[in-house]
Structure formats: C-alpha cells, structure tokens
Amino acid sequence: MTPAARQQAAIDILDLILDGEAAEKALTSWGRRNRYAGSKDRAAVRDHVFTALRCRRSFAVLGGAQTGRGLVLGSLRAADIDPATVFSGQGYGPAPLTEAENTAPAAFASDAERLDIPDWIWPSFSNSLADAAEAAARALQSRAPVHLRVNLLRSNRADAIEALAEEGIICVPHAASETALEVTLGGRKIRNSDCFADGLVELQDAASQAVVDTLPLQDGMRVLDFCAGGGGKSLAMAGRAKIDLFAHDANPIRMNDLPQRAQRAGADVTCLSEDELEKAELFDLVLCDVPCSGSGSWRRAPEGKWRLTREMLDEIRLSQRQILEDASKLVRPGGHLAYATCSMLDEENSVQIQSFLDKHEGWSRGNQGNWQVQAGTDGFFVTVLTLIG
Numbered sequence: 001m002t003p004a005a006r007q008q009a010a011i012d013i014l015d016l017i018l019d020g021e022a023a024e025k026a027l028t029s030w031g032r033r034n035r036y037a038g039s040k041d042r043a044a045v046r047d048h049v050f051t052a053l054r055c056r057r058s059f060a061v062l063g064g065a066q067t068g069r070g071l072v073l074g075s076l077r078a079a080d081i082d083p084a085t086v087f088s089g090q091g092y093g094p095a096p097l098t099e100a101e102n103t104a105p106a107a108f109a110s111d112a113e114r115l116d117i118p119d120w121i122w123p124s125f126s127n128s129l130a131d132a133a134e135a136a137a138r139a140l141q142s143r144a145p146v147h148l149r150v151n152l153l154r155s156n157r158a159d160a161i162e163a164l165a166e167e168g169i170i171c172v173p174h175a176a177s178e179t180a181l182e183v184t185l186g187g188r189k190i191r192n193s194d195c196f197a198d199g200l201v202e203l204q205d206a207a208s209q210a211v212v213d214t215l216p217l218q219d220g221m222r223v224l225d226f227c228a229g230g231g232g233k234s235l236a237m238a239g240r241a242k243i244d245l246f247a248h249d250a251n252p253i254r255m256n257d258l259p260q261r262a263q264r265a266g267a268d269v270t271c272l273s274e275d276e277l278e279k280a281e282l283f284d285l286v287l288c289d290v291p292c293s294g295s296g297s298w299r300r301a302p303e304g305k306w307r308l309t310r311e312m313l314d315e316i317r318l319s320q321r322q323i324l325e326d327a328s329k330l331v332r333p334g335g336h337l338a339y340a341t342c343s344m345l346d347e348e349n350s351v352q353i354q355s356f357l358d359k360h361e362g363w364s365r366g367n368q369g370n371w372q373v374q375a376g377t378d379g380f381f382v383t384v385l386t387l388i389g
C-alpha cells in the first residue's frame with residue numbers, strides 16, 4: 001500500500017469507530033476485508049488510527065470535522081505535513097481537499113481542547129496534576145513506550161537483555177523498577193519470541209511493576225490479588241517473593257488466561273471464586289488493583305478517554321469504595337491492604353484512601369507511590385494500609 005492508501009484505510013476505520021465500533025474490532029474487520037495488506041501496512045494503519053484517537057479532539061479542530069477525513073487532515077497539519085501530499089486523489093489515496101477543508105483551521109477554544117482532554121474532566125485532571133497537567137496531557141497525546149517485566153523466577157535483568165537481543169529485541173533498563181525494561185527496537189517481535197514463550201519476560205508497564213515493588217512482600221506470606229483480572233500484578237508478585245498466592249476477580253472470566261500465564265512464568269497461583277473466598281482464612285496482604293478511569297493509561301487505550309462520563313466515573317468511585325470495604329475484611333490483624341489504580345486523579349486516589357481512613361479505625365498509612373505519564377510510564381497510584389494488630 002502507498003502511504004496515502006494507508007491514510008485512506010485509517011479514514012475508513014476511524015469513520016467506523018466514530019459511528020460506535022470498538023477500535024480493535026474495526027481494525028480486525030478491516031484486516032479481514034483487505035487480506036492483501038501486509039504486516040507493515042497493518043502496523044502503519046493501526047498507528048494512524050491510534051494517533052488520531054489519542055488526539056481526537058485537537059485533530060478535529062485542525063481538520064475542521066469530527067470525521068475520519070477531518071482527523072487524518074488534522075493529524076497531517078499537527079505534524080506540519082502538507083495535506084496535499086496525502087489528499088491527492090491518486091491511486092487509493094484520499095480524494096483532494098474540498099474548498100471548505102482547505103480553509104485555515106479555527107484557533108483552539110481552550111487548553112482542554114488543545115490538550116485533548118474532555119471538558120468535564122479537565123478541572124479534576126488539572127487540579128490533581130497541578131503544574132504537571134499540561135505535560136501529562138501532552139504525554140497522553142503520544143504513543144506509550146513498550147515495557148517488559150523480567151520474570152525473576154526465570155531470569156535476571158542482564159541475562160534477559162542478552163537473550164532478547166539475540167532475538168532482535170533491544171532493551172534498556174528502566175529506572176522505575178529493577179525488573180523493568182524499555183524496548184527500544186523490535187517491540188513487534190515480542191509476542192512471537194522464545195523469551196516470551198519461555199516466561200523470561202512479560203509485557204507490563206514499568207509503573208505497574210513499581211506498584212508491586214512498593215508492597216511489603218516477604219517469603220511465606222499469604223497474599224490475595226483481589227481484583228486480579230488477567231493476573232499481571234499476581235505474576236509480578238510471584239516473582240518478588242516465595243508467597244502463597246491467591247487470585248480473585250468479581251468477573252472470573254477475566255482470569256481465564258491466568259493459569260496458562262502462571263505456568264509459562266513458573267508461578268503458582270490459586271484462583272478463588274466468591275464462595276471459596278468467603279470460606280478462606282484471612283490474608284497477610286490483600287492487593288486491590290481496582291477498576292478506575294484508566295486516565296494513567298489513556299495513551300494505550302485512548303477510546304476510554306472519550307467514552308468516560310462524569311456519571312460513569314462516579315459509579316467507578318462508588319465501586320472503588322466498596323472494594324476497599326470488602327477487601328479490608330479479608331486482612332488479618334497486623335496485615336496489609338494495598339489500594340492501586342492506573343489513574344492520576346486525586347478523586348480516585350488520595351480522596352478514596354482518606355475517605356476509607358475517616359470511616360475505619362485501626363488502620364495506619366504505609367508506603368505510597370504515585371507515577372505520572374510525563375515521566376515515561378503509565379500513571380499509577382498505590383497506598384499500603386496496615387491493620388494495627
């Protein structure tokens with residue numbers, strides 16, 4: 001495909017997404033309908049689509065319309081590329097610009113519009129991030145780095161870097177965690193590599209690993225990952241200490257891949273249903289990696305930024321409080337309750353911890369961590385509470 005034909009494909013896919021189709025689904029069905037497209041074409045089209053989704057608001061202003069064409073036109077203007085080089089009407093490229101499209105774009109009406117943050121959440125976002133709000137929003141407009149976690153049950157950081165390099169995947173250590181690597185070349189090869197298949201490394205953001213570093217894990221502990229999902233944090237915990245590890249999720253289907261992932265990693269994880277959890281002994285440590293706005297990972301999942309509403313966020317906050325309440329009952333006296341989100345909003349982080357502490361006596365605040373996107377990781381928050389024994 002020519003560069004212009006890839007942009008036309010992005011336009012078609014973006015139109016489907018703007019009509020309500022999920023991005024992954026729209027990309028997959030486009031791939032099925034266009035089997036002639038090679039892997040480089042697919043990767044380039046995907047990049048165009050995700051770039052436009054991250055900057056959907058500002059590109060629509062720059063391109064004069066909230067349409068596939070508008071967003072791609074906006075993306076070219078944002079990158080200082082002459083739109084006529086793409087909108088030429090040649091081959092399978094987009095048709096030439098109309099007179100209306102050729103007019104100069106309007107000025108941005110607000111910081112939120114320029115920085116691609118929805119108006120309703122801008123006050124919460126900018127108050128939470130204070131002086132860093134602009135830098136964080138800008139980071140969310142660009143692509144996320146690819147991070148790996150070295151599985152200490154199978155390898156160490158130096159050996160993993162060497163083994164990955166032999167497969168053409170070049171990495172450097174990441175400062176956020178002693179297990180974290182940043183991939184600088186060959187990121188698309190990871191899932192098919194032997195290093196991945198043999199459990200030497202897992203795909204995991206460095207801040208997600210740093211959250212686990214913050215936990216007071218020690219050999220022999222009985223640990224529950226209360227909101228385990230796919231088990232990213234469970235497996236990271238298993239790599240840190242010889243623990244008796246349990247995983248639970250209100251939606252157990254989300255843990256479907258966990259046994260297979262655990263086997264690859266050489267980790268032992270027991271999944272517990274609601275009933276089993278009710279009968280289980282108390283735990284030394286319960287981690288709640290709660291559902292959240294996802295504001296710390298909007299560059300990986302940009303649709304979430306535009307889909308979220310104040311009503312949805314208020315519901316999420318209620319469920320975060322309920323999870324803290326429920327999980328706190330599973331901690332033994334002297335044990336720990338860790339609360340984590342991939343959000344950068346105070347209303348989901350410090351405010352929730354304070355509200356829990358205001359209502360519950362006997363808990364003390366321990367380690368705390370806060371990572372923000374402009375520093376090169378996903379945005380994450382964690383606080384560890386201890387039940388005074």
Ligand SMILES: C[S@@+](CC[C@H](N)C(=O)[O-])C[C@H]1O[C@@H](n2cnc3c(N)ncnc32)[C@H](O)[C@@H]1O
Pocket residue numbers: 226227228229230231232233234248249250251254289290291292319323
């Ligand atoms: C942020 S995700 C967890 C990600 C996971 N810890 C990881 O690192 O891969 C939050 C998870 O919480 C689960 N969840 C939602 N409400 C819950 C509840 N009341 N109790 C337990 N899990 C819940 C969701 O199904 C979802 O899988």
